Structure formats: structure tokens, C-alpha cells
Amino acid sequence: MRSDRSTSAPLGLKIAAIGGLAFLHIPILLIFLYAFTTEEKSYQFPPPGLTLQWFAVTWNRPDVWEALTLSVKVATIATAIALVLGTFCAAAVSQTRFFGRETISLLVILPIALPGIITGIALRSAFSMADIPFSFWTIVLGHATFCIVVVYNNAVARFRRVSGSLIEASMDLGADGFQTFRHVILPNIGTALLAGGMLAFALSFDEVIVTTFTGGQQSTLPIWMLEELIRPRQRPVTNVVAMVVMLVTFLPILAAYYLTRDGDQIAGAGK
Amino acid sequence: MTAAVLFENVSRHFGPVKAVDAVDLEVAAGEFFAMLGPSGSGKTTCLRLMAGFEQPTHGHIEIFGETAEGVPPYRRSVNTVFQDYALFPHLSILDNVAYGLMVKGVGKEERRKAAEDALAMVKLPGYGTRKPGQLSGGQRQRVALARALVNKPKVLLLDEPLGALDLKLREQMQEELKSLQKSLGITFVFVTHDQGEALSMADRIAVFNDGRIQQLGTPEDIYKRPQTRFVADFVGSSNVLSSATCAKLGIPSAAASLRPEAITIGTSWAEQLSLPGKVTARSFLGAVNRVSVDCNGEKIIVTSPAAMPVPDIGADVQLAFSRNDLHLMEEA
Numbered sequence: 335m336r337s338d339r340s341t342s343a344p345l346g347l348k349i350a351a352i353g354g355l356a357f358l359h360i361p362i363l364l365i366f367l368y369a370f371t372t373e374e375k376s377y378q379f380p381p382p383g384l385t386l387q388w389f390a391v392t393w394n395r396p397d398v399w400e401a402l403t404l405s406v407k408v409a410t411i412a413t414a415i416a417l418v419l420g421t422f423c424a425a426a427v428s429q430t431r432f433f434g435r436e437t438i439s440l441l442v443i444l445p446i447a448l449p450g451i452i453t454g455i456a457l458r459s460a461f462s463m464a465d466i467p468f469s470f471w472t473i474v475l476g477h478a479t480f481c482i483v484v485v486y487n488n489a490v491a492r493f494r495r496v497s498g499s500l501i502e503a504s505m506d507l508g509a510d511g512f513q514t515f516r517h518v519i520l521p522n523i524g525t526a527l528l529a530g531g532m533l534a535f536a537l538s539f540d541e542v543i544v545t546t547f548t549g550g551q552q553s554t555l556p557i558w559m560l561e562e563l564i565r566p567r568q569r570p571v572t573n574v575v576a577m578v579v580m581l582v583t584f585l586p587i588l589a590a591y592y593l594t595r596d597g598d599q600i601a602g603a604g605k
Numbered sequence: 606m607t608a609a610v611l612f613e614n615v616s617r618h619f620g621p622v623k624a625v626d627a628v629d630l631e632v633a634a635g636e637f638f639a640m641l642g643p644s645g646s647g648k649t650t651c652l653r654l655m656a657g658f659e660q661p662t663h664g665h666i667e668i669f670g671e672t673a674e675g676v677p678p679y680r681r682s683v684n685t686v687f688q689d690y691a692l693f694p695h696l697s698i699l700d701n702v703a704y705g706l707m708v709k710g711v712g713k714e715e716r717r718k719a720a721e722d723a724l725a726m727v728k729l730p731g732y733g734t735r736k737p738g739q740l741s742g743g744q745r746q747r748v749a750l751a752r753a754l755v756n757k758p759k760v761l762l763l764d765e766p767l768g769a770l771d772l773k774l775r776e777q778m779q780e781e782l783k784s785l786q787k788s789l790g791i792t793f794v795f796v797t798h799d800q801g802e803a804l805s806m807a808d809r810i811a812v813f814n815d816g817r818i819q820q821l822g823t824p825e826d827i828y829k830r831p832q833t834r835f836v837a838d839f840v841g842s843s844n845v846l847s848s849a850t851c852a853k854l855g856i857p858s859a860a861a862s863l864r865p866e867a868i869t870i871g872t873s874w875a876e877q878l879s880l881p882g883k884v885t886a887r888s889f890l891g892a893v894n895r896v897s898v899d900c901n902g903e904k905i906i907v908t909s910p911a912a913m914p915v916p917d918i919g920a921d922v923q924l925a926f927s928r929n930d931l932h933l934m935e936e937a
Contacts, residue, residue, distance in 0.1 A: 502658055503691035505678040507705035507756065517708070521695040 369573035388570040401558035409538035412477035416534050420485030428493035446483040454547030468550035476548035477541060481534035488530030492523045529593040532586035540583050555579060607670040609634045609760050609792040610655055615664030617650050624650040626816035632794060637786050639795045639803040642813030648796045652762050656685050669759055683760040684753035690745045692737035698748055699733030705756040723751035743774045760792045779806055800840045812836050830932050837862040844905045854878050858933040865908040867930035870922050880924045884916050
């Protein structure tokens with residue numbers, strides 16, 4: 335019976351699977367297609383002709399560069415903050431026992447479970463109440479809230495697998511807290527942090543909702559795209575940028591997936 | 606002479622649990638000292654107090670005359686061989702062994718040489734480039750030993766280091782540990798729940814139960830002259846005779862211990878004591894037969910050499926033993 339199953343799926347199942355994949359990915363392919371169209375004003379199908387000129391046009395648009403630089407800066411700094419705070423949180427929750435540990439664990443994860451709009455409104459009112467002007471840094475803080483979660487989740491899973499006796503062994507052999515962190519803990523959680531950092535970067539890079547609430551006059555790349563859709567000028571430029579955003583976010587996520595998968599045997603081998 | 610490790614009225618309480626309760630002990634320099642007891646008896650907590658992973662709730666600890674309370678593990682001249690070995694999985698064997706020297710800032714060439722010497726000492730020369738995951742349990746155990754000894758500790762703490770090894774390897778390691786300790790002259794403090802291991806290796810043994818030391822003495826002392834029923838039971842399943850049985854033998858005592866191998870079945874001389882009984886079970890253990898005898902409601906275990914004839918189950922027998930083998934105990 336089991337061998338039958340591996341030879342061929344029923345026709346209905348095949349059609350369903352193809353339909354599902356088409357539903358998910360044809361819109362994305364359309365975005366790619368219209369990055370090459372010769373028609374500037376509207377999306378008529380099929381495109382009247384194909385051209386590479388929009389790549390050159392995009393390259394020469396200063397507003398695209400401005401938005402891209404801002405997005406990269408925000409994502410980098412938010413990820414850096416998240417790496418430090420997320421690692422500390424994970425270390426505290428997994429290496430020690432204290433009253434309310436489970437609650438803290440839940441509270442750290444909560445921002446990613448909350449709808450972005452709630453996080454956005456909450457941060458916006460908090461910033462106004464504290465009289466903090468909306469700026470580059472408020473965007474960074476907004477992004478850091480959900481970036482911490484991703485780093486924390488990755489780190490806490492790996493921390494649990496670094497057995498407590500490794501840390502004790504390091505101390506026993508004469509290493510103080512800092513040396514133990516540098517020589518034992520960091521090498522064992524390194525790939526998890528790298529993966530967490532990449533996911534955080536990707537999340538921050540295409541974030542719209544929290545950014546609209548916490549940003550001032552600046553536009554990050556996703557916000558710039560949204561504005562372009564409303565008052566189109568050289569429409570295919572948006573499609574070119576969309577392709578870039580996809581690549582910038584997809585590659586780190588793919589890399590993070592492979593890193594955490596291969597890291598499975600790293601910390602468990604001591605037993 | 607200064608004691609290697611000194612415990613003065615040391616307690617370690619975890620909330621209501623008295624893991625270690627008012628323990629006094631003194632480990633002499635150069636001694637092979639075993640802490641023996643069932644799990645949860647406080648022996649491992651005592652070891653962790655010596656290593657510095659735990660701090661005493663009450664009492665005073667000295668290591669070679671220096672106060673140990675408040676001194677973190679990384680500033681103590683003791684090293685530990687962990688039960689699960691705790692080798693660093695991301696480092697090579699050589700880097701594992703050299704770790705202690707590396708964090709102390711010893712030069713690269715010097716620590717490589719020292720680590721190689723230590724690996725040769727535990728009979729693993731040339732294994733330096735491998736990773737811990739590529740070694741067998743016995744080999745990892747040797748690496749853990751080399752990693753601790755390379756730091757030249759004043760006291761080496763061993764937490765059930767042979768627990769995970771199979772019988773043959775364990776016996777071999779027992780001999781090696783013993784001869785290593787003699788040749789290095791380092792004080793070894795060894796935690797085990799295996800009484801055979803403690804008896805064969807240690808110069809002195811502390812038997813732990815419920816956070817307290819039940820008896821402290823040489824292996825022979827502990828084995829032949831148990832002071833409490835617990836020690837008699839735990840160190841090799843001694844028979845404990847009740848006060849009624851003692852009275853029947855004409856000896857007034859609360860209880861008395863009698864080793865199974867000190868009893869013979871069926872032949873009693875004039876100067877020997879004897880007890881009548883009925884055989885209830887018997888089993889062949891290779892070198893000996895183990896016979897259970899019911900003496901007036903009291904179960905007595907006898908081990909007799911395999912060459913001796915064994916009575917059938919249900920047979921009435923006489924148990925004979927010398928008065929000298931009967932060790933009187935104060936508490937029941």
C-alpha cells in the first residue's frame with residue numbers, strides 16, 4: 335500500500351496542488367513581468383513590449399536611493415539592538431529560574447502576536463506622550479520591538495540545548511563570566527543569532543504598518559512604494575523596486591533556514 | 606598538616622530541603638576520598654560546595670587552609686570531572702584540554718605541549734584534532750580527566766565519572782584512576798553511588814544519607830564494622846539481626862550486622878554461634894550461590910562458594926558463624 339502512494343498522486347490532488355501554487359505565486363510573477371513592460375501608464379495584459387530601460391531609470395532616481403538607504407539603516411540598527419536585547423532576554427529566561435519567568439517569556443513574544451496596528455498605535459501614543467519627535471530613531475525603536483522577538487525565539491531554543499554543565503565546566507577551568515560567554519556560549523549560539531538577525535533584518539526591511547505610525551517625514555522603501563502606487567509616475571520603477579525588496583528579504587530568510595537546520599547537532603554533542 | 610578540604614558544620618538548604626545538613630569532614634592532602642550514598646543523599650551537593658557551584662547556607666569550608674565561602678569556581682585551585690563530562694562540543698580535543706590554560710593566558714605553544722602531555726597521560730596521544738562527538742564514552746571520560754589535570758589542581762573532584770561506562774571499562778578505569786592518583790599525589794574527592802567502586806578505590810569513605818554523614822572510615826571499617834543499619838544495608842547488603850534474634854544468641858544488643866559471606870550452612874563447630882532456619886530461595890550468581898533463609902520470621906542472606914552443595918528450597922538448615930563476624934550496632 336505504501337509503495338503505491340509514492341508512485342503517483344491522483345489527478346485531482348495534482349490539479350489542486352498546481353492551483354494552490356499558482357494562486358500563491360502568479361501575482362508575484364506578474365510584478366516581475368511588469369518590471370519589463372514598455373507601457374508606462376497602465377498595466378495592460380499582455381504587455382505591449384519588453385524592455386530593460388526601467389532598471390536604468392530606477393538606478394538614476396534619487397528618491398529610490400534615499401528610501402533604500404533609510405530602509406537599510408533602520409533594519410541594520412534595529413537588528414543590532416534586537417541582537418543584544420534578545421540574547422540577554424534569552425539568556426535570562428533559559429539559564430536561570432525566577433518568579434514570573436514564564437510570564438516574561440510570554441511578554442517578550444507578545445509583540446509579534448499583536449497586530450502591527452496595535453503596536454503602531456501604542457508606540458505612537460507613547461512617543462507623543464513622552465514628547466519624542468518622530469524621526470529616524472522612532473522608526474528604529476518601532477522595528478526593534480518585533481525584531482527582538484525573532485532573535486529571542488532563535489536564541490532561547492539554542493540556549494536550552496547548551497547544557498548547564500558546559501558553563502560550569504568553563505567556570506571550573508578558570509574562565510570568568512565574560513570568558514565563558516566569549517569562548518563557550520557565543521560559539522554555541524552563534525548560528526542561531528545569525529539566523530535570528532537575518533530574519534529580523536528581513537522583517538524590518540519590508541515593514542509598513544508600524545513604520546507609518548512611528549515615522550515622521552521619512553519614507554522607508556515599502557512606504558515609498560505605497561506612495562508611488564497612489565500617484566504613479568514611471569510605474570514600472572515600482573515593480574523593479576519590488577523585485578529588489580523581494581531578493582533582499584528572501585535571501586536572508588533562506589540562509590537563516592539553512593543555518594538553523596544545520597546547527598542541530600552543534601550543542602547536543604557534549605553528552 | 607593542613608587538610609586538603611575542611612567542612613565545619615556545613616549545611617546547604619534549598620528551601621525546606623536540607624540537601625546537606627551539618628556536615629563535618631576533613632580530607633587529608635594526597636588522599637583518595639570517596640563520598641558514597643544513594644541519589645539525593647547530599648554527596649553531589651558536597652562536591653559542588655567544594656567546586657564553588659554552591660554556597661553553604663551555614664558553616665565554614667576551607668581548601669588547603671584558605672576560606673572558600675564567596676570564592677567563585679574560577680578562582681579555586683580545584684577542578685572537576687563532570688558526570689556528563691561536559692566537553693565543549695565546538696572545540697577540538699586539544700583545545701578542550703588546553704581550555705584552562707588558554708583562559709589563564711598561557712602561550713599557544715606552551716599550552717599545546719601541556720595538553721598533548723596530558724592526553725598522553727590518559728593514554729589518548731594523537732587524538733587532539735578530533736571533536737568530542739567523534740569519541741566513545743570511555744575516551745571522552747579520559748579527555749575530561751586530562752582537561753582537569755592539565756591545570757594541576759590541588760584537589761580533583763570527580764562526580765560519578767565512571768557511571769556511564771560499561772562494566773569492563775569501569776573496572777579498567779578504576780585501576781587507572783587509582784594509579785594516576787598515586788603517581789600524581791593529588792587529592793582526589795570522588796562521588797559515587799556504587800559501593801564496590803568506593804571500597805576498591807578509596808583510602809577513606811564517607812557514607813552519606815539524607816544530607817548527613819552516616820559513617821566515615823577506611824573501606825575495611827565501613828564494610829566490616831557498619832555503625833548504623835543504613836550503612837550495613839547500603840554497603841554491600843549486610844544482614845541486620847534484630848534485638849530478638851540477638852537475645853536468642855545470648856548477646857544483648859539493639860541490632861547486629863552479619864555479612865552474608867561470613868555464614869556457613871550446616872556445619873557448626875563448638876565455638877560458633879548457630880541459628881536454625883528454612884531455605885526460601887536460592888540463586889546461582891557465578892562464583893557464589895545466594896541463599897535466602899527464614900529464621901523465625903527474619904530473612905537472612907547467605908552467600909556460599911559455588912563449589913559447596915546448596916540445600917533445596919524448603920529444607921531445614923543450621924546457619925553457623927563466628928562471634929567475631931557479628932558486629933553490634935547501637936541503633937536499630
